[in-house]
Amino acid sequence: xxxxxxxxxxxxxxxxxxxxxxxxxxxxxxxxxxxxxxxxxxxxxxxxxxxxxxxxxxxxxxxxxxxxxxxxxxxxxxxxxxxxxxxxxxxxxxxxxxxxxxxxxxxxxxxxxxxxxxxxxxxxxxxxxxxxxxxxxxxxxxxxxxxxxxxxxxxxxxxxxxxxxxxxxxxxxxxxxxxxxxxxxxxxxxxxxxxxxxxxxxxxxxxxxxxxxxxxxxxxxxxxxxxxxxxxxxxxxxxxxxxxxxxxxxxxxxxxxxxxxxxxxxxxxxxxxxxxxxxxxxxxxxxxxxxxxxxxxxxxxxxxxxxxxxxxxxxxxxxxxxxxxxxxxxxxxxxxxxxxxxxxxxxxxxxxxxxxxxxxxxxxxxxxxxxxxxxxxxxxxxxxxxxxxxxxxxxxxxxxxxxxxxxxxxxxxxxxxxxxxxxxxxxxxxxxxxxxxxxxxxxxxxxxxxxxxxxxxxxxxxxxxxxxxxxxxxxxxxxxxxxxxxxxxxxxxxxxxxxxxxxxxxxxxxxxxxxxxxx
Numbered sequence: 001x002x003x004x005x006x007x008x009x010x011x012x013x014x015x016x017x018x019x020x021x022x023x024x025x026x027x028x029x030x031x032x033x034x035x036x037x038x039x040x041x042x043x044x045x046x047x048x049x050x051x052x053x054x055x056x057x058x059x060x061x062x063x064x065x066x067x068x069x070x071x072x073x074x075x076x077x078x079x080x081x082x083x084x085x086x087x088x089x090x091x092x093x094x095x096x097x098x099x100x101x102x103x104x105x106x107x108x109x110x111x112x113x114x115x116x117x118x119x120x121x122x123x124x125x126x127x128x129x130x131x132x133x134x135x136x137x138x139x140x141x142x143x144x145x146x147x148x149x150x151x152x153x154x155x156x157x158x159x160x161x162x163x164x165x166x167x168x169x170x171x172x173x174x175x176x177x178x179x180x181x182x183x184x185x186x187x188x189x190x191x192x193x194x195x196x197x198x199x200x201x202x203x204x205x206x207x208x209x210x211x212x213x214x215x216x217x218x219x220x221x222x223x224x225x226x227x228x229x230x231x232x233x234x235x236x237x238x239x240x241x242x243x244x245x246x247x248x249x250x251x252x253x254x255x256x257x258x259x260x261x262x263x264x265x266x267x268x269x270x271x272x273x274x275x276x277x278x279x280x281x282x283x284x285x286x287x288x289x290x291x292x293x294x295x296x297x298x299x300x301x302x303x304x305x306x307x308x309x310x311x312x313x314x315x316x317x318x319x320x321x322x323x324x325x326x327x328x329x330x331x332x333x334x335x336x337x338x339x340x341x342x343x344x345x346x347x348x349x350x351x352x353x354x355x356x357x358x359x360x361x362x363x364x365x366x367x368x369x370x371x372x373x374x375x376x377x378x379x380x381x382x383x384x385x386x387x388x389x390x391x392x393x394x395x396x397x398x399x400x401x402x403x404x405x406x407x408x409x410x411x412x413x414x415x416x417x418x419x420x421x422x423x424x425x426x427x428x429x430x431x432x433x434x435x436x437x438x439x440x441x442x443x444x445x446x447x448x449x450x451x452x453x454x455x456x457x458x459x460x461x462x463x464x465x466x467x468x469x470x471x472x473x474x475x476x477x478x479x480x481x482x483x484x485x486x487x488x489x490x491x492x493x494x495x496x497x498x499x500x501x502x503x504x505x506x507x508x509x510x511x512x513x514x515x516x517x518x519x
Contacts, residue, residue, distance in 0.1 A: 044197030044236055045162070048152045048190055049112050066114050074110060075121035081107040082125035089130050097140060104134060104146035111153040119157035127154070128164050135171040141181045148172065148187040155194035162198040169195065169209055176214035186226045189215060193233030203237055207245055212237060216252040219262075219277075224270055227262065231273035238280045246285035249277075256295060263300040268313050271304060275316035282323035293324055293335050299342055305349035311358055318353060318361060321346070322368040338378035346372070347386050354391045359400065366392070366406035373413035377428070380414050384431055389414075393435070396443035405455045408447055411440055412462050415469075427469040441466060441482050448487040448503075453496055460488070460502045467510045476510045485511055 066074065081103065088096070088103040107127065111117045127150070134147035151172065155162045165172075168191075175188045192211055196203050206212075215237065218230035238245040249255060262274040278297065281288040292298075301321045308314055324335065325346075336343045346368075353365035369388060372379050383389070388410075395407045415432040416425035444466075447459030463484055467475040479485065491503035 045156045045194045046190070046232075047112070047115065047117065047156045048149055048187070066116070071114075071116075071118075074113065074118045078107070078110045078118040078121040079125045081110055082122055082127045082130065085130050085134075086126070089133055097143065100134060101140070101142050101146060104131075104143060104150065108146050108149045108153075111150055117153050117157070119154050119161045122150075122154060123161060123164055128167060132168045132171060135168065135175065137174075141184055144175060144180075144184045145187055148175070148184065148191055152187060152191040152194060155191050155198075159198055162195055162202065165191070165195055166205070169206065169211075173206070173209055173211045173214065176211075176218065178217075182223060182226050185218065186229045189218060189226075189229050189233045193229065193236050196233060196236035200241065203239070203245070204242075206237060212245060212248055213252060216249055216255050219258045219274075220254045222261075224267065227258075227266075228270045228273050231262075231270070231277050235273065235276040235280055238277070238284070240280065240284045243284040243286075246281045246283075247287045250281055250285065250288040250291055256291060260296055260300060263297065263304065268308060268310050272310070272313045272316060275301075275304070275313065275320055278320040279316050279323065282320055289324065298324055298335055298346075302342065302345045302349055305352065306345070311361070314353070314356075314358075315360055315364070318364045318368065321349075322364060322371065325368055326371045333376060333379075336372060336375070336379065338376070338382050343382060347382060347388060351387045351391065354388060354395070359403065362395065362399065363403045363406050366395070366403060366410055370406060370409035370413060373410045374418075376418060380428065380431070383410070384414050389435075393438055393440055396440055401450070401452070401455075404443065405447065405452070405458065408444060408455070408458050408462070411435055412444075412458060412465075415462075415465055424464075424468070427465060429469060429471065432465060432469050433471065436466060436470065436478065441478060441484075445479070445482045445484045445487050448484070449490070453499065456491075456499055457502070460499065460506065463488070464502075464506055467506060480511075 085100070085103040085107055088099040091099050107122065111119070111122065131147045131150055134143055139147075151165055151168055155165050172188045172191050176185050176192075180188070192206060192215070196206055196211075212234070215230050215234050219227050219234065221227065234249065238249055240246070259274055259278060263271055263278075266274065278292065278301075282292055298321065301317050301324075304317045305314060305321065308317075336346060350365045350369055353361040356362060356365075369383060369392075373383050392407050392410055396404055396411065399407065415428055415435065417428055419425045441462075444459045444462040447455045448463060450456050450459065463479060467479060469475065470478060485507065488503040488507050491500050494500040494503070
C-alpha cells in the first residue's frame with residue numbers, strides 16, 4: 001500500500017543491479033540524518049536549562065564541565081532534594097502546595113545545573129513516582145511546570161534513564177490538551193520529545209498512548225515557542241522507520257496549512273523545526289509526499305533556500321526538497337516542469353548549495369540534482385545548460401569521496417536517455433562528448449578503483465558509456481590514457497560477481513587480442 005512504504009529515492013537509468021538497494025535510500029536517509037542531527041546540529045534529546053516560558057527560551061547545548069568532586073556533591077544534593085520532595089508530597093494542610101513547588105524547584109535547579117545532570121542520583125532516590133504525583137490534575141500550573149521540567153531533563157539522560165519515564169507518559173500526554181496553560185503544555189511536549197528521541201520502542205509507546213494528535217494540534221496556532229517545541233517533538237515522534245505515524249500526522253486537520261504558513265512566515269528557528277517535520281513526512285510516507293507535492297511546499301522550500309544562509313535551516317529544507325524530487329518520474333515531471341519558474345528556481349538554489357563551504361549542503365544538492373538528471377530529456381538539458389555542470393566537474397576531482405559519488409550520479413545521468421527497459425541505456429552523445437572533453441573520465445576511473453561497491457559499479461557503467469559511445473571509436477583510447485584498463489583488470493578475480501563480470505566483459509570486448517593492431 002502507498003501509505004505503508006517509502007517512495008523510491010532515485011530514478012537511475014545508468015543503474016540496474018543496485019536498483020533495489022537504491023530504492024530504500026530515502027528511508028535510510030531519514031534515519032541517517034536523524035543521527036547527524038542528534039550528534040551535531042540539533043540534538044534529538046535536549047536538556048532544558050531555561051524553561052519553556054516564552055519565545056526567548058531555548059535549550060542550552062554547551063556548558064562548563066564539572067569536576068568529580070563537584071559531581072559527587074551534586075549527586076548528594078540531588079538525593080537530598082528528592083527526600084525533601086518526598087516530605088513535601090506527604091505534607092497536607094496550609095502551605096503544602098508551596099512547599100511542593102519549592103521542593104520541585106530545587107530539584108529542577110539541580111537537574112538543570114550541568115550539561116550532564118545528576119539523573120542517576122535522582123532516579124535512585126525515587127524521583128519518578130513523586131514527579132508523577134505532582135503531575136496530577138488539579139495541581140497548580142507552577143507545580144505542573146516544575147514537575148514536567150524535572151522529567152524533561154531526566155528524559156535527556158541515558159537510554160535506561162529515559163525509559164524510567166514510562167509511568168509519567170500518560171499524564172504528560174494528558175497535559176498537552178487545550179485546558180492546560182501554554183507553558184505547561186510546551187514543557188510536557190519537550191519532555192515527550194526527549195522520550196521520542198530515544199528510539200523506535202519508546203516512539204511506539206507514545207504513539208499507542210495517543211501522543212501524536214495533541215502534539216499536532218499544538219502546531220496549528222502562531223505561538224512561536226510552543227509551535228517550535230511541538231514541531232521538534234513531532235519530528236522525533238514520526239521519524240520511523242514505520243511510516244504510519246507520518247501518514248497519520250499529515251491527515252490531522254489543519255497540519256498541512258500550518259506547515260505551509262510556518263514555512264512562509266516563521267522566523268528561522270521555527271522554520272527549521274517545521275522543515276524537519278517535512279523531512280520525515282516526505283522520507284517515510286508516500287501518502288504524505290503525494291499531499292505535499294500538490295501544495296505550495298516546494299515553492300516555499302525553494303524560497304527558503306534562496307533567502308537563508310543558516311546551515312541549521314538549509315539542511316532540512318534541502319533534504320525535504322530532495323525527498324519530494326526523489327519520487328517517481330511522474331511526480332517529478334508534474335512538480336518540475338522544464339521551462340517553468342519553479343524548475344529554474346530549484347536549479348538555482350541547488351547551484352548555491354554546490355558553491356557552499358559546507359560539505360553536507362554540497363552532498364545533498366548533488367543528490368537532488370541526480371534525481372532531476374534521471375528524469376526526462378528536458379530535465380537533463382535544464383541541468384546541462386546551467387551553472388551546475390562546471391561546479392560538478394570540479395567537485396568530481398576535488399571533493400571528498402561521498403560527494404564525488406553523488407556528483408558522479410548527476411553527470412552519469414546527464415549522458416543517458418530515459419529508458420523503460422533493463423538493457424543498456426541510450427546515449428545522449430552531445431552531453432557525453434562534452435563532459436569527457438572537459439575531463440570527467442578520470443574521476444569515474446577513480447571510482448572504478450574504489451573499494452565502495454556502489455561507486456565502483458557506477459564508475460564501470462560510465463566507462464562502458466565512454467567505450468561504447470564516444471564517436472570515431474575514441475573510447476578505448478581515452479580509457480587507456482586514464483589507466484582504465486589497469487583499473488578494470490583489478491576485478492579479474494574480484495569476489496563480487498557483478499563487478500567481476502562487468503569489468504572482465506569490458507576488457508574482453510574493447511581491449512581484446514585485436515586492440516591496437518590498426519595502429
